[in-house]
Amino acid sequence: MSTLEPKYHIPGPKSAELLALSDTYEPGCTSQQAPIVWDHAAGCRVWDVDGNEYIDWTSGVLVTNVGHCHPQHVEYIREQAGRLLNPYDFPTPERVTLARRLVELTPDNLDNCFMLTTGSEATEAAMRVARRYTGRHEIISFWGGFHGRTYGAMSMAGKMGTKKNFGPLMPGCIYLPYPYCFRCPFRLHPDECGFFCLEQFADRIIEVSSTGDLAALIIEPYQGGSGFIFPPDGWLSRLQEWAKERDLIFILDEVQSSFGRTGKMLALEHEDLRPNLLCLGKGIGSGVPTAALLAESRLMQSLGPGEMSSTTGGNPLSCAAAHAVLDIMAEENLPENSRRIGEYMLGRLQKLAEEVEVLGDARGKGLVIGLEFVKDMESLEPAPDITEEVIMRCCERGLLVGKVGFYGNVIRVAPPLVITEEQAEQSVDIMAAVVRSL
Ligand SMILES: Cc1ncc(COP(=O)(O)O)c(C=O)c1O
Incomplete structure (x- = not known):
């Protein structure tokens, strides 16, 4: 037919x-x-x-x-389900070895890991760490950005559909234009705009929106929820520098873009980005709820024991699934x-x-x-x-x-x-x- x-x-x-x-x-x-x-x-x-x-x-x-129900993935999950499901307060071999593998997978400035269950938890956790470490409260995100549906994550959305009629939002959210070049709000072309949205416009927004208490910036390597929108080459590395020049913690939300999706294990590899905090989710468990926050230890050390915790974060089943994903990704x-x-x-x-x-x-x-x-x-x-x-x-x-x-x-x-x-x-x-x- x-x-x-x-x-x-x-x-x-x-x-x-x-x-x-x-x-x-x-x-x-x-x-x-x-x-x-x-x-x-x-x-x-x-x-x-x-x-x-x-x-x-x-x-x-x-x-x-x-892939759906990959035999090796299913086998690791089955084996784990018959052995141990949730010890909460205690480490397990699966959890500690996964933490090590994730640290080894990511840029070498990211030397700590914290395991969670959903992407929203990972972006929330990143914002908490950034606020605690800096002692400041304002977080920059982008028009069209999506970071999850819990209150902090939703507040950072640059998308009305996510937050409409759910106010008031978390205070201290500032939104900058994302380079949606197909519909550039400045009617410019990426080949000759000189990253106008960032270089000429971002500070103007900050001038009128910030109380002078900027802590961090959170961004997706490409915008998922707003329509698979990719910034022009070089824009993200320039943004990373821009954040550094302003003493901002750079949070990269790779909940969607990681684990091979963009043709590299992590999307940050396309421009050798070195975020201070990196959020992983979705593909890491390939269907079993799993997420992680990768962080510089100097940032994580600003939290005391037990200040960040999640009942099922790092549970053995999720960790077994993530180990299987890492093995399959490498083998195939x-x-x-x-x-x-x-x-x-x-x-x-x-x-x-x-x-x-x-x-x-x-x-x-x-x-x-x-x-x-x-x-x-x-x-x-x-x-x-x-x-x-x-x-x-x-x-x-x-x-x-x-x-x-x-x-x-x-x-x-x-x-x-x-x-x-x-x-x-x-x-x-x-x-x-x-x-x-x-
Ligand atoms: C970039 C990004 N961040 C965060 C999230 C939230 O993840 P979850 O739905 O697992 O909470 C998503 C979900 O689509 C996402 O695409």
Whole structure:
């Protein structure tokens, strides 16, 4: 059957029944976008409860980096589950050896680790450490930034959707423009702007927003929630210097971008960044809730014993999952697969963007690619309706995609990093057929 023709009627009867139950008993529990209910998954494939099979471009929203139910991952988790689940106040071999592996994986200024369970906990923890160490309270973040949904993390969001009607927020949040070059608010081009947003504009915002008590700056290497937006080359290293010049703690939020996603183990490797605090999450457990804060020991020492704690942080099951992820990443060289397959997919998707006007932009690194849909290239007016149409048409043809973005008009291309050449080709064929049919 041609990839142009729909294969499935969405939702199938079993999915429809379970979605109705979900709407009744846990409405809004997910931001599930294609109306299907997942049953099981393997590698880069997902099956719904009606038996329909999809190639997955979501990775369960950038989590299952080593692929769904990777046999080695499952084996480590099974073995650990039968041995020890949670000793809370006591270290375990899995925890201490994982801490060492994470410290060894990250830049050498980061010599301490603290284990947590969710990404929001990691960004909250980073802000706590930065405030305690500096004795100051203001934290800079960026327009469109996303760092989680707990109160501190939410307060740092530069995205109205995350915090609307949840005020008052944490005091001391200051927001600077992020280089969303496709929609530059200053109407400048990255090749000749001289990083205007940072060099000419940031201090003006600080002048009118800060009480003179700046502690830290938190940023994602690319903006995930706002639409896979990548800063121009060199911008992040310049930002790191800029933060140093102002005596700010530099917090890099790699909850989403780490563990091979951008074609390197950590996104900071693209520009040799050396943050003072680094937040990890999502892909570190590849589906088992796990997160970590990596820190310079001089910063961590500002906290006393037990001042930062989490009941399930560093639990043996999460640590076993993270050990499996590290082993699989190395044995299968997944960051390199991410780089190589990502380059192929991005190349084809960029050609598609040149051909079809409503696909305004295709951008990315490794296996994190954003497809931004617009009404036309002159107005660049966001087209969330077209984006939704793409999601449904892809789903009917066996490709599972989701949308994201400041305007809800960006399709995520973020398959598990184990995606094969054949799956990449087949799935881009489906997307190309759908986009051409709009
Ligand atoms: C960059 C970033 N930081 C923090 C978080 C929050 O992580 P969690 O949902 O695990 O709390 C996310 C989640 O999407 C994220 O993308």
